[in-house]
Amino acid sequence: MQVSWICPACGIENTAFRTMCLRCGGTADMRLRQGRARLYLLNRHPFLVTLTGIASIFSGLYCSRGIGIIVGVPLCSFGMLALRQARRMTAVRSKIRLVADGRPPVLYLRRFLYDGSEENESSDPPLWLAFVLPPLWLGILLLRRGAYEERLAAILDRFGPCVTLGRPYEELPEIGFLRVYATDDQWHATVQGYLDCTQLLIVRASRVVAALLWEIRQAVERVASNRVIIFLPFCVDPHNAAAQAEYTEFRLSVQDVFPKPLPEWQPQAVFIVFDESWNTKLIARRGTLERTFERLLAPIKFAAVDRYAGFWVRFAAAVFDVLAIGLVLVFLWLLFATLSRSLYGMEWALAQIDVWLWVLPGVILILFWRGFSASLGQLILGLRVVDLQTRQRPEVWQCVMRYFGCVICAMTFGLGFIFVGFDRRKQGWHDKLAQTLVVFHRANARSSAASGA
Secondary structure, three states, rough: OOOEEEEOOOEEEEEOOOOOOOOOEEOOOOEEEOOHHHHHHOOOOOOHHHHHHHHHHHHHHHHHHHHHHHHHHHHHHHHHHHHHHHHHHHHHHHHHHHOOOOOEEEEEEEEEHHOOOOOOOOOOOOOOOHHHHHHHHHHHHHHHHOHHHHHHHHHHHHOOOOOEEEOOOOOOOOOOOOOEOOOOOHHHHHHHHHHHHOEEEEOOOOOHHHHHHHHHHHHHHOOOOEEEEEEOHOOOOOOOOOHHHHHHHHHHHHOOOOOOOOOOOOOEEEEEEEEEOOOOEEEEEOOOHHHHHHHHOOOOOOOOOEEOOOOOHHHHHHHHHHHHHHHHHHHHHHHHHHHHHHOHHHHHHHHHHHHHHHHHHHHHHHHHHHOOOOOOHHHHEEEEEEEOOOOOOOHHHHHHHHHHHHHHHHHHHHHHHHHOOOOOOOOOOHHHHHOEEEEEEEOOOOHHHHHHH
């Protein structure tokens, strides 16, 4: 009789009655190409990879003067790849959210062909600008958009877990929607189960293959029509000359699947929505893709929604933290100075001032973030610091990286903190480096909605 099983994703031992790994959410029959030992090491060192990425970026900026740019550009490029790899490593743990989050999921159907493809718009800030303004490199890097899947997930994940079927045998999941893995004889039942409980379905239009066509047929049978959205990625770029031909090919491929035919092609149309009778409507792009999608989602009713904490409420929490930590440190400093003056002299005590200004506040904040998922000021205002992927308490390495990011923000005259006011998820540079979010506690989210805007 089997009494336990080893998760192939993270290596933790689970009791036999558990069908999902306690740590990472993986299943006993998950098939991954890499060995268990290697994945065990990979999934536990995103902190080292993140540090490597930051060190490479700053080393590249330091070298990017004159002939040194030959070395600087590859270093910066390697740093960018390292930061992205760290995000993929932490995405392995995102399946924990499927267990902990009680809200219905948002399902995304697509072909595996587009996993990992980078689709950046021409409006993104160019990377060469970072070498003209080196101190702003980190901000320019974080402003760049990722693949379409990542951009859609950034908007949808506040409504609930964003789920898609994972590619079999992949080493690490791509950034974006949470991956659910199933064997060849189980994926039909897995997709049907998520279709029955999803609160919103996103279908990525593309050249239709048999598997995707079957999934769309099942969606028409199992999902309410006003909860289905078709995303047309080839129409996002207005300069794509083949957009009309690609849309026409997709429209003809699914003409027998939907109860009513899809509309004719229109320029700048990036979404197709349905009413209760499966009547279709093309949604043209107005502004950025993200703003168009948010306007499209506005009339849809979702379950409990995560409310991101905006700049001013976080600024108020930071004021509380500075006052509270400052009072504690002043008291401890006076006690320390009194004892040190009699033992080592006042000059020795003053030489330790850097420890009191940088190290001790960091230790206090890291302990609060890890222990209470919030600093003292954030606890008072009903805020929580959570892992971007799992929506649980951040790991120790994330707390350390978050404080390290705060130091970087302070060195750039607060630009990283001001970034909170402009980011869609209200993340500062320190949040993006540590892969964390600051949200209102769900019990306080409704009453605090105005403050978080």
